[in-house]
Amino acid sequence: MNGEFDLLLAGAGHAHLGVLRQWSTGQRPKGRIALISEGPYAWYSGMLPGLLAGRYSPEQCRVPLEGLCASTDVVLLQGRLVGLEPASSSLELADRRRFSASWLSLNLGSQPKAPQEVGDEMALLPVKPFEAFLKGWSQWQETPQPLAILGGGAAGVELALALAPQVPALTLLSAGRILAGHPASLRHRALRHLAKAGVTVQEGMAVDSIHGDALVAGNHLAWHGRRVILATGASPLPWLRETGLACDERGFITIRDTLQSLSHPHILAAGDCASLAGTPRNGVYAVRQGPTLAANLSAALLGQPFVRFVPQRHALALLADGQGGALMSWAGLSAEGRVLGWWKDRLDRRFINRHLVSH
Ligand SMILES: Cc1cc2nc3c(=O)[nH]c(=O)nc-3n(C[C@H](O)[C@H](O)[C@H](O)COP(=O)(O)OP(=O)(O)OC[C@H]3O[C@@H](n4cnc5c(N)ncnc54)[C@H](O)[C@@H]3O)c2cc1C
The missing domain is CATH 3.50.50.60 (FAD/NAD(P)-binding domain)
Known part of the structure; x- marks a missing residue:
């Protein structure tokens, strides 16, 4: 299947989950929209240590995309992206399928670097x-x-x-x-x-x-x-740099505060794959970009003005201690204990539950 869309969401990252969730509440703009994801699930990194420690099952740590997409009338296209042509807004998958759209949104994450x-x-x-x-x-x-x-x-x-x-x-x-x-x-x-x-x-x-x-x-x-x-x-995905999109010296896509690419304004990017001053690469900021991304993708399809993303100054970090407790850092302060582990568990489960849709 090849196809043309009004908007293609590439990658089931944290920001795109936020976009889909917002649209599932009735705020979806009109138009043909598809999500390209390598697999059927979006994994939540915050719960991965707990999964590895045997505290969670895989099902508790991931969002099934089928239900979320169906609830927002978004076509789910499964496959690995291997190419992007910014000028024509077209994307190519490893199985050679090609899709194009008037607007692209990239939320593809990052990868660790190997020596x-x-x-x-x-x-x-x-x-x-x-x-x-x-x-x-x-x-x-x-x-x-x-x-x-x-x-x-x-x-x-x-x-x-x-x-x-x-x-x-x-x-x-x-x-x-x-x-x-x-x-x-x-x-x-x-x-x-x-x-x-x-x-x-x-x-x-x-x-x-x-x-x-x-x-x-x-x-x-x-x-x-x-x-x-x-x-x-976080290291950049090597193939993205070869697309011709403007990137910073490391290879992350440079964006302005509306989350639009500096070189190709009809392409938006969020989360780890993007480079924006004052915005560290972690899940908290990727999630925070979700509402701005949702607003601007809707604005793009409706021909309305874009809003700006303003990064928060401090982000809460809660690290699982492997024993059911957690270590916390926020605004230069730190703490630890089982109560923080309980709190982290509540926040993590809430994140997953917010994106679960029965269909
Ligand atoms: C073990 C671990 C624990 C972490 N814990 C925390 C934490 O507690 N708090 C925190 O803030 N941050 C945490 N992080 C960092 C966090 O995982 C990332 O910063 C965050 O996931 C970035 O979100 P994102 O939306 O940019 O991309 P991601 O959530 O990484 O999603 C990117 C998506 O794009 C897809 N994708 C990538 N390439 C392709 C392709 N070629 N074709 C199709 N799809 C593709 C991926 O499969 C994935 O679904 C942790 C990281 C790790 C490794």
Whole structure:
């Protein structure tokens, strides 16, 4: 099937979920609209550590797209995007189907970056895309081995705390200090939890290459082993840069505050794949962009003026501690405890429930 639409939503990211949810309440603009998604579900990263720790089932951590799309009269097109032609607003899928639209909206996320690899002795498992990660992890679980996690951000720390009880030894390697960008007190709390869980933490280890079964940082041998999870933060999807869309120096799509591409105003982008001053790459900001994106996509189809996205100054971070509790950071402050774990669970479940539609 090929086809022409008024609007194509590419990627079932957090912002597009917000758009669909808003439209499901009766605010959908007229026009032919489709969502392109690699799979039938949108996974919620906030619950992934809990899923890995055995606290949730997969069904609790994902939004089935079929119901949400049906409730908003949006066509769900399943397939992997491999190409985008900005001038003609057309998209190509891996199975060679092509779709075009007057307006495009990109919410495709990001991926972790892998160090250069020499040899194939080290198995690498990127934490995204989640579906492939979960499949790979369940295979690894059949024969547990020592594990390294690359990346000392919130995702790396949460994964280490969730997975430590499931492997014989776990090392967390971070280029700088862990949880950089959060208050120092959060780092201290996290280090205590990691030590208690038996995780070896190596800070200041910017692993830049893999030689056989060794992770190497500059001239240092950082770790010996066979299995590495990549949680190295957000890197751009390489194919997007080749499309000719204006990108920043790293390769993220540069957008203005209306979420429109700087080079192609009929293309909007949100979440991790976009680059906007004052907007960090995490789920909180991707979710926050949802209402602005919904408003501007409606405005685009109705020929009305766009509104601006104003990023909030502080974002709440709640990190699962692997034991049912959570660590929190907000506006330079940190805290921890089981009550925060309970609160995080409430917020996460509410996010999923908001997007569930029975049909
Ligand atoms: C373990 C872990 C825990 C995290 N916890 C938190 C947290 O608690 N709070 C927080 O704020 N952030 C958290 N993050 C960060 C958060 O996951 C991302 O910042 C957030 O998901 C970005 O949202 P997004 O809407 O940009 O894209 P995503 O939610 O990543 O969605 C992108 C979508 O695009 C799809 N896609 C990508 N490429 C293609 C393609 N070629 N064709 C078709 N579809 C495609 C993907 O399959 C996916 O559905 C965590 C990250 C990880 C790894």
